[in-house]
Amino acid sequence: MLASAMPSRPDRRAPWLRLANAGFELAAAIGGFALLGWWVDRQRGSQPWGVLIGALLGLVGGLYNLIKASLRAAHEAEQEEKDRE
Numbered sequence: 001m002l003a004s005a006m007p008s009r010p011d012r013r014a015p016w017l018r019l020a021n022a023g024f025e026l027a028a029a030i031g032g033f034a035l036l037g038w039w040v041d042r043q044r045g046s047q048p049w050g051v052l053i054g055a056l057l058g059l060v061g062g063l064y065n066l067i068k069a070s071l072r073a074a075h076e077a078e079q080e081e082k083d084r085e
């Protein structure tokens with residue numbers, strides 16, 4: 001069955017689990033981009049700039065995703081609180 005034909009469901013995972021996932025994504029982004037920078041350094045002989053720039057790019061992208069997930073979780077918690085009233 002195609003994904004577009006399936007009804008959309010809200011994410012029912014616990015908020016802490018979504019935030020833990022965002023934290024893992026932050027670490028993976030930093031590590032992945034640092035590894036890419038290390039590879040660039042080995043190819044071009046530009047130590048340590050590739051690793052530093054890669055880690056910085058991973059940090060910026062990972063923090064963006066972490067903040068976005070945190071704001072989404074806070075908004076959903078606020079909506080649930082309003083629904084209970």
